[in-house]
Amino acid sequence: MANLILFNANVITMDPACPKAQLVAVKNGKILAVTTNDDLKKCKKRKTKIVDCKGKTVLPGFIDAHCHLHTFAESFVTLNLEPHNNVQSISDIQTRIKDLSQQLPPGTWIRGRGYNEFYLVEKRHPNRWDLDQITSAHPIKLTHRTGHAHVLNSLALKIVGISKETPDPPDGLIERDIKTGEPTGLFYRIGDFLSKKIPPLDNQQLDLGMKIANNKLLSVGITSIQDASSHNGIEQWKMFHRWKDEGLLNPRVAMMLGIKNFYAYREEDFVTQLDKSQLRLSGVKIILDETTGHLSPNQDVLNEMVLKVHQSGVQACLHAVEETAVEAACSAIEYALKKFPKSDHRHRIEHCSVCPPSLAKKLASLKIIVVTQPSFIYYSGERYLRTVPSGQLKHLYPIATLLRSGVKVVSSSDCPIASANPLMGIYSASSRMTETGEMVLSEEKTTPQQALKMYGENAARTTFEERIKGSIYPGKMADIVVLSGDPTKLPINEIKDIKVEMTILDGEVVWDKMS
Numbered sequence: 001m002a003n004l005i006l007f008n009a010n011v012i013t014m015d016p017a018c019p020k021a022q023l024v025a026v027k028n029g030k031i032l033a034v035t036t037n038d039d040l041k042k043c044k045k046r047k048t049k050i051v052d053c054k055g056k057t058v059l060p061g062f063i064d065a066h067c068h069l070h071t072f073a074e075s076f077v078t079l080n081l082e083p084h085n086n087v088q089s090i091s092d093i094q095t096r097i098k099d100l101s102q103q104l105p106p107g108t109w110i111r112g113r114g115y116n117e118f119y120l121v122e123k124r125h126p127n128r129w130d131l132d133q134i135t136s137a138h139p140i141k142l143t144h145r146t147g148h149a150h151v152l153n154s155l156a157l158k159i160v161g162i163s164k165e166t167p168d169p170p171d172g173l174i175e176r177d178i179k180t181g182e183p184t185g186l187f188y189r190i191g192d193f194l195s196k197k198i199p200p201l202d203n204q205q206l207d208l209g210m211k212i213a214n215n216k217l218l219s220v221g222i223t224s225i226q227d228a229s230s231h232n233g234i235e236q237w238k239m240f241h242r243w244k245d246e247g248l249l250n251p252r253v254a255m256m257l258g259i260k261n262f263y264a265y266r267e268e269d270f271v272t273q274l275d276k277s278q279l280r281l282s283g284v285k286i287i288l289d290e291t292t293g294h295l296s297p298n299q300d301v302l303n304e305m306v307l308k309v310h311q312s313g314v315q316a317c318l319h320a321v322e323e324t325a326v327e328a329a330c331s332a333i334e335y336a337l338k339k340f341p342k343s344d345h346r347h348r349i350e351h352c353s354v355c356p357p358s359l360a361k362k363l364a365s366l367k368i369i370v371v372t373q374p375s376f377i378y379y380s381g382e383r384y385l386r387t388v389p390s391g392q393l394k395h396l397y398p399i400a401t402l403l404r405s406g407v408k409v410v411s412s413s414d415c416p417i418a419s420a421n422p423l424m425g426i427y428s429a430s431s432r433m434t435e436t437g438e439m440v441l442s443e444e445k446t447t448p449q450q451a452l453k454m455y456g457e458n459a460a461r462t463t464f465e466e467r468i469k470g471s472i473y474p475g476k477m478a479d480i481v482v483l484s485g486d487p488t489k490l491p492i493n494e495i496k497d498i499k500v501e502m503t504i505l506d507g508e509v510v511w512d513k514m515s
Helices: 037-043 069-075 090-101 128-132 154-160 191-197 203-219 234-245 259-263 299-311 323-339 357-365 375-387 399-404 422-431 448-454 457-461 492-497
Strands: 004-007 010-012 023-027 030-035 049-052 057-060 062-067 110-115 140-144 149-152 173-176 183-188 222-227 252-258 279-287 316-320 348-351 369-372 409-411 480-483 500-505 508-512
Touching: 004 037, 023 037, 030 037, 062 409, 062 457, 069 110, 069 203, 069 222, 069 234, 090 110, 090 128, 128 149, 128 154, 128 183, 140 154, 149 154, 149 191, 154 183, 154 191, 203 222, 203 234, 203 500, 203 508, 222 457, 222 500, 234 252, 234 279, 252 259, 259 279, 259 299, 279 299, 299 316, 299 323, 316 323, 323 348, 323 357, 357 399, 369 399, 375 422, 399 409, 409 422, 409 448, 409 457, 422 448, 422 492, 448 457
Parallel strands: 004 049, 010 057, 062 222, 110 140, 222 252, 252 279, 279 316, 316 348, 348 369, 369 409
Antiparallel strands: 004 023, 023 030, 057 480, 140 149, 149 183, 173 183, 480 500, 500 508
16 A cells, blocks of 8 residues: 555656556555556555646656756855846946945955856956955955856955966966966866865855755756766765755765765765665766866876776766867777776766767767756857857757767756756757757757656666666656656647646655645
């Protein structure tokens, strides 16, 4: 007998053997039965919670395979400088900072994030002198929408010890005034360095941000996340563990280790009393970057990195955006597989933004999973159409090409860079439309069914969990979402307007608009 029954529903099981149903029965956190309304009496008992879905659509809970949870939490307790928050100029940024500075004691750090120079009227990043006009009593750090660029004011530069004499870090770049050589305050790829010099938000602030982030994730139907932050180590593990213990974080978490922390990894440090399905380690994050004009790390170093990860029996998760970076990632994985063959390695490339058909075939031949972000097409497509060279643009986020080539493609949000809402990703993959109504490579559209699979079974495969989640099937975990509409039946342009009515995690209703 069931603890919970959803009936009178349009159940899309994502199970090819039984693709549709009307009723889902749940017991002790697992799916008990997937059947028709006729079996309602057989499944219920006196205390069974029964939900009449009234024809609404039921799907497996969404899995976000690449996000940054700590940063997502921070985004709710720092200045929001996103274009959608009516930030259209550097003057708007200055006004927001000035208003906040008047409420804070001198010496307090001011943090803002999410600005996008493409949508500022000045069409440039702010710099130290823009920020110095606001306050000389508060150190300021702004973070670009991507998280890969930062702007400091002069006081902040002094505190972190960056001056005209400071050399560029090995994998980063300090922008300098052409005439004087002075740092402009704009930096690329030095986030790890700054995190060691700038005091973090205190736990009280972070916990508040996490409460808001958790509610947001549940409200859009996300029941599992994979944290892909490159600095992840034992401290981040402890933070996730505490958030889970204290009930601040409901979705299941798979945490990647950063490559530096992987080298120092000791299994006994990462012990937990939580069920492995609630919190687990999964993969090692390696960033391939060309900020300085050349690939970093170089191919030989990268080969050895991936080989060491491969030999340890875990997945390599390689951040690769440009075509040359994707090629280098493929070469490194191929090198490791030649040294130590393994058929089901499930190594991953994160983003894979520019990928021609020949490279897609190579990915498929090496059985490399691609974890991409379809909603970037919607939120950044206008910028891509204006700024990406034509030779790259024709191969930009080529999801249909990857699927046709036999690559396992997985969707994610990369939040807070883009909205956490999976339905925006499903819409973007199916429509290829930008927020301004322009088309980005219509030939790369997927079907809504394919897009759903990329947030379900395909995403579950990345953590070797496809047997326990990603579809609605007896015995699998009862992670379920109820939607206001059917993404596979509605006109494509209406998918983005579908709302989550209920989110069920481990058989418990954790988000409910239906009551």
